[in-house]
Each structure stands twice: as C-alpha cells, then as structure tokens.
Amino acid sequence: MRHIRITNIYKQSPHGGRGGQFGNQMMGRLLIKWLCLTGAVLFAAYVIDGIYVRDFLSAFVAAAVLGILNMFFRPLLFILTLPINVMSLGFFTFIINAFMLKMASGLIAGFTVTGFWTAVFGSLLISLANWVLTALIQENRMYEHTPSRPHPQQPDQNDDTIDLNQKGDDKWE
Numbered sequence: 001m002r003h004i005r006i007t008n009i010y011k012q013s014p015h016g017g018r019g020g021q022f023g024n025q026m027m028g029r030l031l032i033k034w035l036c037l038t039g040a041v042l043f044a045a046y047v048i049d050g051i052y053v054r055d056f057l058s059a060f061v062a063a064a065v066l067g068i069l070n071m072f073f074r075p076l077l078f079i080l081t082l083p084i085n086v087m088s089l090g091f092f093t094f095i096i097n098a099f100m101l102k103m104a105s106g107l108i109a110g111f112t113v114t115g116f117w118t119a120v121f122g123s124l125l126i127s128l129a130n131w132v133l134t135a136l137i138q139e140n141r142m143y144e145h146t147p148s149r150p151h152p153q154q155p156d157q158n159d160d161t162i163d164l165n166q167k168g169d170d171k172w173e
Contacts, residue, residue: 037063040129050118058110065104097123
C-alpha cells in the first residue's frame with residue numbers, strides 16, 4: 001500500500017509571526033542557486049573566448065541580473081515567440097536565452113558577451129553547467145514517500161501533517 005506524508009514546513013517562528021525556518025531555508029536555497037549560476041557564468045567565461053568576466057563580483061552580479069531577467073522577461077518573450085518556438089521544435093528557446101545573456105552583458109560593466117553565436121553557445125553552456133551544479137545539490141522536499149503504512153501515532157496539536165493512504169486504483173484516504 002502506498003503512503004504519502006505531506007508536512008507543512010511553514011512553521012511558527014519562535015519570535016512570533018510566521019516563517020522562521022521556512023524563510024531561512026528559502027534564503028539558503030536562493031543563495032546556493034545564485035552561487036551555482038555564478039560558477040556557471042565563470043565556467044562559460046573560462047571556456048568560451050567571447051565571454052569576459054572581470055572578477056568574481058562581476059560574475060556574481062551577472063548571475064543576479066540573469067536570474068532577474070529570466071524571472072521577469074523570459075516568460076513574456078517565450079509566450080510572444082511561441083509560434084516560432086513550436087515551429088522550430090523548441091530550438092528558438094536558445095535564441096531567447098542568448099538574448100537574455102546579451103541583455104545582462106549590456107547592463108553590467110564587468111561582464112561582456114561579444115557576438116551572437118558566442119551568446120548562443122554561452123547561454124547553452126551556462127544552462128548546462130547550472131543544471132549540473134544544481135542537480136548535485138540535494139534539495140529538501142516538502143513530502144516523504146514511505147512504501148508501507150506507518151504505525152498510527154498520536155496526533156500532535158502543533159503538527160501540520162496530512163497522511164494519505166492509497167486504498168485502490170485512484171482512491172486515497
């Protein structure tokens with residue numbers, strides 16, 4: 001029998017208010033992902049001749065700007081270019097990523113990307129390196145899967161846990 005336990009990690013803060021541990025975990029994850037993207041930018045600058053990074057601080061700021069651009073502008077550009085993206089079987093996404101990289105290089109003084117193909121290959125390399133670095137980091141999950149039903153426990157008043165047990169094909173209890 002399958003069993004899934006969903007636990008709310010958004011707990012009460014010891015200082016009153018909400019978010020203590022959850023906020024710290026989210027900020028830690030954000031910083032780790034930011035450092036991974038920074039490493040990916042430095043790696044691309046090391047491998048590709050047309051990408052120049054002055055120092056670690058420039059790469060750190062470039063990673064922040066890339067993250068912000070990808071958060072706000074990339075979805076909009078993806079929706080606007082959806083017909084082209086569908087016709088090209090998704091390869092136009094590389095052009096969008098290259099455009100984001102060129103935009104970031106235009107905003108940061110110590111980060112330069114020269115040329116269109118440099119931006120395309122650089123964005124591909126940054127994406128791959130960032131994916132590998134992020135995949136190496138184990139993230140905390142908000143749920144746990146146990147293969148069999150655990151022994152019943154006394155519910156705690158402050159416990160924010162939902163236990164789901166699979167009863168049949170598509171039925172959960």
